[in-house]
Amino acid sequence: MLRRFKPYRRLAGGPKERINLLRGLINHLVKYERLETTYGLAHETQKYAERLINVAKKGDHDPAAMKLADYWLYEKQLVHKLFKVLVPRFENSTGLYTRLLKVPGYNEKGIPTAFLEYKGNPYPPLRPEKRKNPDWIINQLIRGAMLDLKNSGKLKGDSSIPPSTNTRSSDRVSAVGDGTAV
Structure with missing residues (x-):
């Protein structure tokens, strides 16, 4: 038997239950701007949330x-929030208005969980920001190699090299220009 491609997941009892479940998740996502649920539900809800923002960018006069907003959002305040808060936030963005983050491990039923959130929400980030530490040895080595290239004349006028606090003695050349270290 061949497997047939289905453009959506089977979520609940039937098509009406599936749409009602997705409408509830969309309402929760618009209201709180973050949602924790199973990975399958979050992935399916993400498609509809992206489409809702895309259509809402046409404006509330359309x-x-x-x-579409009246169909997907139960409460009048959420329709107002969609057009007055979320759409201006994504005015210059062309797509990917949501972020889907898979939670490591499983819930009590053994199903993978995930967070679905709108980008730019007021909550603290779920993932820590990546830090750039200039004192790491790899960064010091790269900075030294870039300075050597710049001093040799092969790399001209590149101002993207940040100044280093600990310079090597070979980088400090006297102002006379005779190549002796200071």
């Missing part, structure tokens, strides 16, 4: 956008 009848198709208002009809």
